Amino acid sequence: MQQPQIVETIAALRSLDQGNRTIGLVPTMGALHAGHGALIDKARSENDRVVVSIFVNPKQFDRPDDYAAYAIDLPADRDFCAQHHADIIFAPAASEIYPPGHATYVEVLHLTDHLCGKFRPGHFRGVATVVLKLLNIVAPHRAYFGEKDAQQLAVISRMTQDLNLPVEIVSVPTVREPDGLALSSRNRRLTPQERKAAPALYQALQAAAKQADPAAMRKTAQEILAQNPQIRVEYLEVVDAATMTPIDEITHPARIAAAIWLGNTRLIDNLAI
Ligand code: AMP
Numbered sequence: 336m337q338q339p340q341i342v343e344t345i346a347a348l349r350s351l352d353q354g355n356r357t358i359g360l361v362p363t364m365g366a367l368h369a370g371h372g373a374l375i376d377k378a379r380s381e382n383d384r385v386v387v388s389i390f391v392n393p394k395q396f397d398r399p400d401d402y403a404a405y406a407i408d409l410p411a412d413r414d415f416c417a418q419h420h421a422d423i424i425f426a427p428a429a430s431e432i433y434p435p436g437h438a439t440y441v442e443v444l445h446l447t448d449h450l451c452g453k454f455r456p457g458h459f460r461g462v463a464t465v466v467l468k469l470l471n472i473v474a475p476h477r478a479y480f481g482e483k484d485a486q487q488l489a490v491i492s493r494m495t496q497d498l499n500l501p502v503e504i505v506s507v508p509t510v511r512e513p514d515g516l517a518l519s520s521r522n523r524r525l526t527p528q529e530r531k532a533a534p535a536l537y538q539a540l541q542a543a544a545k546q547a548d549p550a551a552m553r554k555t556a557q558e559i560l561a562q563n564p565q566i567r568v569e570y571l572e573v574v575d576a577a578t579m580t581p582i583d584e585i586t587h588p589a590r591i592a593a594a595i596w597l598g599n600t601r602l603i604d605n606l607a608i
Pocket of ligand 1: 362363365369373374484507509563
């Protein structure tokens, strides 16, 4: 199997001869799993070249312990990318992306007021900034993002539209374990007991989505999550899918979204309504 080329500098990436090929970019923070695999497969099916970026972006972490615990294994990720037929891995050092003097950030307003934006100060500013930089560096025709991070997807789509970026943002449905738990790099931090409790998040969202109105949806989900004392709910909201703002009535496409803590691990998930 052909190993993808690992490129570590912006200059080296820009010097690659892409010819007239279409390029698909899959931005990741490494520790790749089947959720990332679905993004790479979709990119592979739609582009001549697939670039996977692996960069643990320090600017999007609101907690130093979370950043410190975010371990990546480049040889394992390279094998994973080879299995999914990616062509190039862009894996820059933090100093390559944020050299001394870096002072420019992207803020996407309103969409970031609730859900993760409310509980992780600066998170989406870091995400939007690094994604804009990656889009400028790689210059892809298409970039791929998971619905698992629905607010992130909304933020990136808004930024792309607002800043007239010449890229198509493609969304990919959430990949789950057989018991419903959404795949996440953070799942590996769960203790066996926490792992047993974790599928309650998806079960709660599914049961909620069958209810008629947002109040009943929140109540149903809260009741299911409250059955397990290990689970601490950070937020549980029904939001307008376009604005990511909490709603009391469903008149437009909506999403139910939640973040929970199991011990020191934070998990998020969401479903379309
Ligand atoms: P991350 O490495 O966690 O920053 O995620 C990189 C990309 O993979 C983001 O666009 C995520 O939304 C996406 N992703 C992460 N987990 C999943 C999943 N379980 N299913 C689909 N996409 C995912």
